[in-house]
Amino acid sequence: MWAKNFARIVFCLYRASSGALFHRRSYQVNTGFECALVGAASFDAGHFSHERFGTTVAVDGGYASLRKAGFAADFALGDFDSLGYVPLDVPIERHPSMKDDSDTALALDWARLRGYSSVAVYGALGGRLDHTHATIAALAGAAHAGMRVAAVGEGNVLAVLSPSCCDVLELPALPSGTFSVFSLSDEAAGVTEVGAKYAAEGVALRSDVTLGLSNEFVGRPVRIELASGMLAVYLPALPLSSMRFGRR
Template sequence: MATCALVGASEFNAERFCELADAGAFDYVIAVDGGLASLEEAGRRADMAIGDFDSLGYIPKGLRVARFSPEKDKSDMELAFDRACTLRYDEVIVFGGLGGRLDHTLANLNLFAAFSERGLYVTAVGLDQAVTFITGPDVYELPAAQEGTVSVFAMNDACTGVFERGMRYGLDDARLTNRTSLGLSNELQGEAVVIGVEEGTLAIFLPV
């Protein structure tokens, strides 16, 4: 699987990024506008920078750049996802796409779900929490962990055939909607976890 990392301007777990980068987890790294400054602060380089660069405040040099007008119908993050698709990556891991302005975070969560529905494997990593997306029919497996909280939410009007196994509270062939808190704060208990959905897209929030 070919993996592209997208790095936005919000705070993220730089230690986790460096661990994955050092392990060779990323085939390509795209800095999304102000995310370039975050990468440089972490002592890392991008393969490409994309955006209108209003957050960064200057046009980067010394790497591949895709510059767009600030007056556009897509966010810089969406443009970066488009580029990852054009480059035919199978998986996108986003850093700096959670936190910060609530409207930006909501827009990003909707984007992540939309690109999951287009066939990408999408995960976003924040400071102490990550969120991964699955579109049915699909399952997500989490190795055994002693503690932590997992929340599962529908990103559609309805997700059907939802199940959760290996946590304190189980679900079996459930229907989740995006108008309920059902799915919030399940508990890991030292067992391997399997979460699945038959139809629809789930956002699965996990400890980093």
């Protein structure tokens, strides 16, 4: 989709001969995530096993997913309607089934109130489309509150950029594959992509356009920047530890 919009927005195909991939910038860089939330949807246990988290929270049916894969939860939270019973071997926070927030949103709020600044969410993408949409909304709310958040599905990762938490994302060099960016606010301004097949500089993306669909990795590191608004970045199933989040 990027390639079809040259007439509307100036894009250029990045060439290695044009100079360094990344200009020198001064910003704080963070890697890794302090806390993992595991929900009841499809759980990528292989991806989870290669990450290191200080705390793992089972969100309702995520308790069963963790146990089945041989992992232990440090805490469990939710109304436990998906699980069908209340865990007895970990501390819990039980919520009524009639409530105004999803279990994932409640778990993100639980993490924020306990001082976690970076949270990875597993088992909350895929399955029911409305549940996935609710997860994306919950991630946006957490990012707006200043948390660095990402969600891992089967074969994909979703990261959220916002000036409230992090407005730069650096990705490793991949020989192939695609990534997409979409606005989670009315407009995401100053979107810049460097190192991918199609480079963007200071582009404004509205929430009702598909311009950010399917840019490509071409064997170079990629950097994505955001000036204002909020941006969803859809990626292949990269290790979270390979992603560098920055704040200018």
